[in-house]
Amino acid sequence: MTVLNEAAERALGAGNLAHLVTVNADGSPQVSVVWVGLEDGEIVVGHLHEGQKLRNIRRDPRVVLSMVTGGRNPIGLDHHLIVHGTARETPGGAPELLQRLAHTYLGPDVVFPPMDAPPPGTVIRITPERVGGVGPWED
Numbered sequence: 001m002t003v004l005n006e007a008a009e010r011a012l013g014a015g016n017l018a019h020l021v022t023v024n025a026d027g028s029p030q031v032s033v034v035w036v037g038l039e040d041g042e043i044v045v046g047h048l049h050e051g052q053k054l055r056n057i058r059r060d061p062r063v064v065l066s067m068v069t070g071g072r073n074p075i076g077l078d079h080h081l082i083v084h085g086t087a088r089e090t091p092g093g094a095p096e097l098l099q100r101l102a103h104t105y106l107g108p109d110v111v112f113p114p115m116d117a118p119p120p121g122t123v124i125r126i127t128p129e130r131v132g133g134v135g136p137w138e139d
Helices: 006-012 054-059 093-105
Strands: 018-023 029-033 037-039 041-045 064-073 078-091 124-134
Touching: 006 037, 006 064, 006 078, 018 054, 029 054, 037 093, 041 064, 041 093, 054 078, 064 093, 064 124
Parallel strands: none
Antiparallel strands: 018 029, 018 064, 037 041, 041 124, 064 078, 078 124
């Protein structure tokens, strides 16, 4: 059972840039701006090359994802979604995921990644555990 309601799922699929926070070895936060999508109730992020967020997830799978989603509540606060979850990496599939997400983030005719024979990369899968923020996903 997912903790994401329909409004949260729409926000995650609407082409809003997300901030993915992982935990560095020294306990400090590391943040990356990422494209996100949804697959089988999980948030997915494609990554072509080795990076700090992957090293962090391997060591500590706790993550937080945030995004500004558009709209305001009745007192004027911008809608934003915050998802706490557990991440895992699955090898391969990143170019295909990034191509699908590029249609949302960049346009319907975009080819992405813009290279011949991209590496298989990694798909980060985030299982949502708690949702917060300001918007129609609030309790």
